Amino acid sequence: MAEQEVEQIQKLPVSEEERQEDEQPESQLEKATEPESESEKAAETESEKPAEPESEKPAEPESEKPAEPESEKPAEPESEKPAEPESEKPAEPESEKPAEPVSEKPAEPESEKPAEPESEKPAEPESEKPAEPESEKPAEPESEKPAEPELEKPVEKEAGKQVALQQSVEEPTEPPTEKQPEESENLGSAAQKQQPKPEEEAAAAPSPAPGSLSFPFLEEESTEVALRESRTLCILLGLPGAGKTYLATAIRDRYQDLCSVISADDHGVKLESYETTSDGHTSLDAALVSCCASGTAVVVVDDTNHTNERLARLGELAEEYRYFALFLEPRTDWCRDMERLSGKTSRGLDKSQIQVLKVSLEDAYLPFYFGWFLRHTFQDELEGVAKGFLKTLDSLEAFKKHLSDFPREGEDVVKVEQYFQHTGPLHCTTKFCDYGKAAGAKEYAKSQVVQQSYGSMTELKLQALFLTPRTLGARVALTQEQLQLWPSDPKEEAGSNLPPGSRAHITLGCAQGVEPVQTGVDLLQILQLQQQGQEGEKVEDLELGPLSYYGNGIWVLSLREPIIGPALFSSFHGHKKPEEVRKKKPKCTIL
Numbered sequence: 179m180a181e182q183e184v185e186q187i188q189k190l191p192v193s194e195e196e197r198q199e200d201e202q203p204e205s206q207l208e209k210a211t212e213p214e215s216e217s218e219k220a221a222e223t224e225s226e227k228p229a230e231p232e233s234e235k236p237a238e239p240e241s242e243k244p245a246e247p248e249s250e251k252p253a254e255p256e257s258e259k260p261a262e263p264e265s266e267k268p269a270e271p272e273s274e275k276p277a278e279p280v281s282e283k284p285a286e287p288e289s290e291k292p293a294e295p296e297s298e299k300p301a302e303p304e305s306e307k308p309a310e311p312e313s314e315k316p317a318e319p320e321s322e323k324p325a326e327p328e329l330e331k332p333v334e335k336e337a338g339k340q341v342a343l344q345q346s347v348e349e350p351t352e353p354p355t356e357k358q359p360e361e362s363e364n365l366g367s368a369a370q371k372q373q374p375k376p377e378e379e380a381a382a383a384p385s386p387a388p389g390s391l392s393f394p395f396l397e398e399e400s401t402e403v404a405l406r407e408s409r410t411l412c413i414l415l416g417l418p419g420a421g422k423t424y425l426a427t428a429i430r431d432r433y434q435d436l437c438s439v440i441s442a443d444d445h446g447v448k449l450e451s452y453e454t455t456s457d458g459h460t461s462l463d464a465a466l467v468s469c470c471a472s473g474t475a476v477v478v479v480d481d482t483n484h485t486n487e488r489l490a491r492l493g494e495l496a497e498e499y500r501y502f503a504l505f506l507e508p509r510t511d512w513c514r515d516m517e518r519l520s521g522k523t524s525r526g527l528d529k530s531q532i533q534v535l536k537v538s539l540e541d542a543y544l545p546f547y548f549g550w551f552l553r554h555t556f557q558d559e560l561e562g563v564a565k566g567f568l569k570t571l572d573s574l575e576a577f578k579k580h581l582s583d584f585p586r587e588g589e590d591v592v593k594v595e596q597y598f599q600h601t602g603p604l605h606c607t608t609k610f611c612d613y614g615k616a617a618g619a620k621e622y623a624k625s626q627v628v629q630q631s632y633g634s635m636t637e638l639k640l641q642a643l644f645l646t647p648r649t650l651g652a653r654v655a656l657t658q659e660q661l662q663l664w665p666s667d668p669k670e671e672a673g674s675n676l677p678p679g680s681r682a683h684i685t686l687g688c689a690q691g692v693e694p695v696q697t698g699v700d701l702l703q704i705l706q707l708q709q710q711g712q713e714g715e716k717v718e719d720l721e722l723g724p725l726s727y728y729g730n731g732i733w734v735l736s737l738r739e740p741i742i743g744p745a746l747f748s749s750f751h752g753h754k755k756p757e758e759v760r761k762k763k764p765k766c767t768i769l
Contacts, residue, residue, distance in 0.1 A: 390421065390509045391428050394634035404635040404744055406436055408553050410476050411466075411501040413492045414508070415483035415543060417535055418449075419523030421508035426480045433476045438469045442481035449482065449525065449535065454491050463495065470499035477501070484539040486613070489751040497603055500554040502746045504633050507543060544614035544623055545749035548663075549607040550638055552684070556743030557604045560640070563722070564650065564686045567643050567735060568595045576717045576727070583731030584647050585689075598650045598687025602694075602752075606638060606654050606684050606745065608663050610695065613754060618665065627662050631747050636660060640684070640741040643722075644704055647731040648689050649697040654682040655740070663747065680705055704732060 394401045395410075412429055414422040423441070430437045440462060447458035462481070469477045483489055489505060496503035512518035514536065516529045523532070552560065571577045572594050584592045611619035622628060642653040656664060656679040664679045685697040707714075707728055714726035714734060723738040 390511075391425065392509065392630070393506070394631065395504070396428060396432055398634060401633070401635040402432065404553075404746075405502075406433065406475055408475070408744075408746075409470075409473065409499070409501040410504060410746075411470070411492070411496040412476065412478040412504045412506055413483060413489065413496075414478065414480050414506050415489065415539065416507045416513055417484070417519055417523075417532055417539060418482060418525045418527055419519040419521075419532075420513040421510040422480050422482075424510075425506065425508050426478045429476065429478050436475040437478065438474045438476075439478040439480055440465050440469065442479075447481060449527075452482075452485060452488070454487050459488070463491070466492075466495060467499075470495065470501060482535065482539070484535050484542060486542040486751065486754050489542060490753045493751045500557075502551060502553070502748060503603075503750070504746075504748050505543075505545065505751060506633070509629075542613075542751075544611050544619055546613060546752050547607050547611055548609045548622070548628065548747070548749045549605040550636060550660075550745035551748050551750075552604045552638070553744045553746070556745070559743065560604060560652065560684070560686070560741065563741065564643065564652075565595065567645075567722070568598070568650070570720060571645070571733065574718065574725075577733070580727070580731060594645075597689060599690065600685065600687040602750070604684055604686070605750070606682055607698075608747075609665050622665055631663055632749075634747050636745055636747065637742050638684075638745045640737065640743075642737055643686075643735040644701065645731075645733045646700045648692045649685065649694075649700050650687040651697040651701060652684040652686060652741075653701060654684060656682050676702070676705055676709065700732075704728065704734060707732075 391397075395405055396402075412426075414426060416422050426439045426441070430439050442458065442462060445458050445461040445465065447456070447462060451458075453459070462479070466477065466479060479492060481488075483492065483505075493503050495501075507513060512522065516532055516536070519532050520527065520529045527535075577594075581592050584594070584597065586592050609619070609622045610616055611623065614620060636659075639655045639657075640652045641655045644651055644653065661679050664682065666678065667681065681698045681702055683697055683701045685694040688694055688696065712728060714728040714732075717725045717727050717733075719725070720735065723736045726734045726736070728734065
């Protein structure tokens with residue numbers, strides 16, 4: 179039906195008006211088409227006017243079908259899409275005269291939206307971004323290349339648009355004409371939304387001061403390689419909003435699949451009930467144990483950890499599963515600033531609430547001591563050497579002659595292998611802090627060299643093993659770089675010419691009732707004896723080196739080849755003892 183009507187319409191004679199319009203220049207035609215489009219708008223908005231031309235010239239509504247050949251325009255997918263439904267139901271809308279409904283609903287959106295964006299607005303976005311999608315729609319063809327077909331059949335264009343409007347009542351043209359401006363608007367709005375996104379993300383991203391992530395385990399390749407081959411528990415501590423999660427993310431990004439982050443928020447830890455036995459911490463500790471038991475190289479605990487009991491508990495878990503323990507506070511410039519923290523925390527805490535946490539944190543963040551902690555493989559090696567040394571002594575007749583140097587109960591025979599006991603990780607202490615109560619503890623903790631070295635891996639060189647009735651230890655020879663972390667000790671320097679760092683040692687065991695600090699005292703006394711020219715009695719040349727006896731139960735094994743192993747500069751947090759117990763001094767014999 180549609181094809182027959184098209185053929186009939188094409189046979190119609192051309193009117194004089196059409197010829198005159200053909201003779202007009204393109205510029206005038208463009209002007210003429212504008213009023214025509216305005217008349218079309220009027221015809222679409224007012225149902226009375228389009229009815230008159232339809233009644234006067236019935237050929238025009240019939241000639242409306244030539245709009246279909248106009249669909250050959252390369253840029254009018256509108257006419258291409260409705261062409262199919264036009265062939266399906268062309269006669270029905272004409273006979274029913276749906277001009278009135280066209281003027282009621284479709285005419286308004288088409289006159290308000292499609293016409294204006296085609297001539298005014300879509301032209302601008304076409305030049306900016308949406309040129310590609312708009313080139314497929316009627317904006318560009320009507321403004322750029324409609325002249326040639328319009329010169330040939332301008333009346334057909336009018337009629338074609340009216341037919342399209344009439345048919346839009348049923349289905350075909352209404353969706354595209356209404357969607358086109360919506361799509362163009364959506365494209366424009368999407369483009370606008372996409373532009374500010376990077377800026378918004380940059381503004382929302384945390385921007386700590388330079389140096390906030392200046393930790394050796396994040397910057398030094400040698401330390402990173404060593405930690406990848408070790409086991410490390412990173413225990414974050416700090417006030418809410420201080421940047422703990424930012425630091426945890428940086429560690430996870432650096433160690434990737436080798437790292438697991440355990441967040442207090444994921445386990446329901448509440449600041450108002452921060453006991454170690456709370457449900458939240460019970461759940462968190464269970465997750466931590468699972469990670470450590472599986473051998474994850476780097477485990478991060480993201481929590482405030484603002485109490486001594488909590489830090490001590492995490493340190494115990496690290497020791498139990500043979501992990502290095504790093505106690506890390508964010509180094510953001512606002513980590514202790516109450517004003518800024520109250521605006522950064524997501525917990526909704528005010529300054530007074532944060533101040534309470536700050537008091538607790540300042541009481542807990544200083545450790546029991548700083549030092550180099552041996553990697554668990556090196557610790558195993560050194561413990562094996564120590565056991566072999568004690569076993570050798572037990573077998574020597576020269577040692578048995580001097581068993582009286584060792585105190586014993588009753589008539590029990592002293593078994594030197596069982597005489598010494600040791601708890602805690604093997605380490606070389608640099609500064610005893612006593613949780614901030616020791617002289618110079620706060621200054622040492624805040625010193626630049628300590629801040630720069632905390633979390634760095636180094637190698638310790640052991641020169642000798644020594645044994646007294648009180649302690650069993652190993653002498654450490656410090657390098658010049660390591661000596662920078664060794665604080666000046668008036669007691670060590672008083673009354674002797676011993677160089678700094680002479681007291682550096684690793685405690686391998688203590689007699690019952692003796693504190694590990696006695697090991698350093700015993701070492702200094704041995705060095706003073708040597709400085710005075712006492713070489714000791716050479717007892718036997720063992721596999722590891724010569725063994726000497728200095729009297730009073732002092733035995734020294736000088737290592738023929740130094741024992742060298744990796745160690746991490748960190749700190750230790752234990753359970754604070756009651757003041758009554760702390761005031762009691764351990765019994766020991768000073769040579």
